[in-house]
Amino acid sequence: MTIKEQLExxxxxxxxxxxCFLVDIIIKPSKVSQKITILADSDEGxxxxxxxxxxxxxxxxxxxxxxxxxAYTLEVSSPGLDQPLVLPRQYKKNIGRNLKVALKQGETISxxxxxxxxxSILLQLPQPKKKSKVPADESELIRRISLEDISxxxxxxxxx
Numbered sequence: 001m002t003i004k005e006q007l008e009x010x011x012x013x014x015x016x017x018x019x020c021f022l023v024d025i026i027i028k029p030s031k032v033s034q035k036i037t038i039l040a041d042s043d044e045g046x047x048x049x050x051x052x053x054x055x056x057x058x059x060x061x062x063x064x065x066x067x068x069x070x071a072y073t074l075e076v077s078s079p080g081l082d083q084p085l086v087l088p089r090q091y092k093k094n095i096g097r098n099l100k101v102a103l104k105q106g107e108t109i110s111x112x113x114x115x116x117x118x119x120s121i122l123l124q125l126p127q128p129k130k131k132s133k134v135p136a137d138e139s140e141l142i143r144r145i146s147l148e149d150i151s152x153x154x155x156x157x158x159x160x
Contacts (some may be wrong), residue, residue, distance in 0.1 A: 002106075003027060006067075007036070007058075012020045014057050015040055021089055023079050034126035039079045043093055051076045055147045091116035098156040099123065103149050110156060111143065121147045 001009075004025050011022055023039040040046055040054060055076040062068065084090055085099075094113055101109045101123070112125035125141045 010058060010061055014054050020046055020050060020069060021087070021091070023087060025049065033073055035073045037077065038076040039083065040088045041090065042079050043089065046078045051078065076129065080157050083159055088116060088147065091121050094155060098155050100156050101145060101150055102152040103145070103159060104151045109143065120144050
């Protein structure tokens with residue numbers, strides 16, 4: 001079992017208690033101490049209190065089991081807006097928001113997330129900037145994208 005898998009097993013009951021889910025575990029080694037970052041979320045958004053509780057209980061388990069021989073830093077937080085969406089559950093949580101989606105074929109698409117399921121998302125594309133003589137067909141402005149075709153999806157922040 002890898003370190004990540006062991007941490008996932010330790011985190012599962014802690015996350016389930018608060019209806020949270022694991023987004024990612026990032027382990028960054030360094031000369032002084034390695035940094036363990038746990039990114040967790042919930043459908044309603046994770047609170048600072050939930051992150052603190054998870055962090056304290058996980059740290060206690062790690063100390064009791066003498067899990068890391070070297071010094072380490074543990075951080076539990078929600079994925080920020082700069083973190084890509086990786087789980088179908090994250091897409092569902094962000095319905096109605098604008099996304100910038102980079103596809104594996106190289107194309108980048110921006111639009112409003114209309115719906116999401118475990119296999120795909122549906123984006124409402126913006127109206128073309130230039131007015132054409134032929135009005136845009138509404139069906140051309142909606143695009144279904146398979147999650148397998150997405151290399152990176154970020155929430156676009158609007159300051160309007």
